[in-house]
Every structure is written in C-alpha cells, then in structure tokens.
Amino acid sequence: xxxxxxxxxxxxxxxxxNSIINCAYSNSASDYFIWYKQESGKGPQFIIDIRSNMDxxxxxxxxxxxxxxxxxxxxxxxxxxPGDSAVYFCAENPDNQGGKLIFGQGTxxxxxx
Amino acid sequence: EPEVxxxxxxxxxxxxxxxILRCVPISxxxxxxxxRQILGQKVEFLVSFYNNEISEKSxxxxxxxxxxxxxxxxxxxxxxxxxxxDSAMYFCASKREQGETQYFGPGTRLLVL
Numbered sequence: 001x002x003x004x005x006x007x008x009x010x011x012x013x014x015x016x017x018n019s020i021i022n023c024a025y026s027n028s029a030s031d032y033f034i035w036y037k038q039e040s041g042k043g044p045q046f047i048i049d050i051r052s053n054m055d056x057x058x059x060x061x062x063x064x065x066x067x068x069x070x071x072x073x074x075x076x077x078x079x080x081x082p083g084d085s086a087v088y089f090c091a092e093n094p095d096n097q098g099g100k101l102i103f104g105q106g107t108x109x110x111x112x113x
Numbered sequence: 114e115p116e117v118x119x120x121x122x123x124x125x126x127x128x129x130x131x132x133i134l135r136c137v138p139i140s141x142x143x144x145x146x147x148x149r150q151i152l153g154q155k156v157e158f159l160v161s162f163y164n165n166e167i168s169e170k171s172x173x174x175x176x177x178x179x180x181x182x183x184x185x186x187x188x189x190x191x192x193x194x195x196x197x198x199d200s201a202m203y204f205c206a207s208k209r210e211q212g213e214t215q216y217f218g219p220g221t222r223l224l225v226l
Contacts, residue, residue: 034215036217041220042219043204043217043218043219043220044204044217045217046215046216046217049214089155089156091156099144099146099208099211099215100146100158100161100169100171101146101148101156101158101215103155103156103157105154105155106155
C-alpha cells in the first residue's frame, strides 16, 4: 500500500547545530517529494521540494537528499535556529496527476538555545 | 505574497449539524484540495478538485462530504451531518499547475460536540 513514514518522532538539537530529519517512502512510482514545516496551530508551510530525477537540492539553509535505491528522503537544516522549532512532514506525490499528497507522521524538531 | 485563506479559523458545532468550511485559494491557481489533520496525527488527503469537478477523493470523503466552487474565488467543504470523529483541523490547499507545489491555508479547527 501507499505509505510515507518517519524514522524519528522527535529531534532535539542545540542552536547552531545542523539538523537531519529522515523519511522513508514506500511507493517507488512517486516522482515528487516535498518537505513541509508546521508550527503549532498553523498550516503546513512549504520548505523545499525535489523531483525523482535529482538526488540533491539546496535551498537557503536547507538541503533535501533523495535516495531512490532505498526509498529514503532527508531534510538537512544548517545552523539550526530557535525559529526552526516545529513539526516537519515529508510528503509524497504518488501520481503527479490529480496531485494528492501523502504525508508522513511528522518529526518534531526542538531547538535548544 | 499571495496566500491561501480559510474561514472560520475555529468552528464548534453539535453532532448532526451541517458545517461549511470556506477557502479562498491563490488567485491564479487551478487545482484545489482539502486535507484534514486529527490532533497529533498526520495530514490526510480528502479530495482534489479541478475544472469544476472532483478529480480524486479518499475513503474518508464519503457521502456526508461535498465540495463546491460557487464562484471564481471560493472553494468550500460541506459536511452534511457532522460526527464526533469529524473533529479535526481542515486544510485547504491549491496549486497552479500539475507538477507544482501545493500551498496550504492556515486551517479551520472543527470541534464536534
């Protein structure tokens, strides 16, 4: 069946350290992946995306890595700041037609000052 | 920067009552979605809408649910007879074209008593 899951439900890091959040997906036909950040009481906020023809994509302080061989996705946040504290979801677009997203369970990132 | 808006932010209703959740997608977007998130759980797809018709719906989206785009700006989700288990955050999302990112609204918190 379709599923997207996360390895770690919580992650606590020190301010200034790098954070790595992981995600496993099961649908090998998926060709588009997105990381969203969700702060308490708010909607998912787009961070970065990657298509299956790439294995790495960089944004401002964030990098997404895609390993299609093991169906693994990761989000790296450089120099983590207190404002990065939130729940991070990976999402998978299994068919890129109707465009529904399948979300993982989420990882809560806590940044200690 | 354009964003998806949703009203109301909170809604409390009695079991069996009808509710209508409203969304204003980003103005040049063509694909519209509803998702829900039960407290502490992952975001779940409900329905996608394009060209004035439903393109896909999940098993959650049963006969009690309906969507409508009554004019050029609003996109609504109606629950005809609410149940206790409908209590959740409901998110609207939109995107411009296939293969592009979905942007989410801030959500409506629905509480069914």
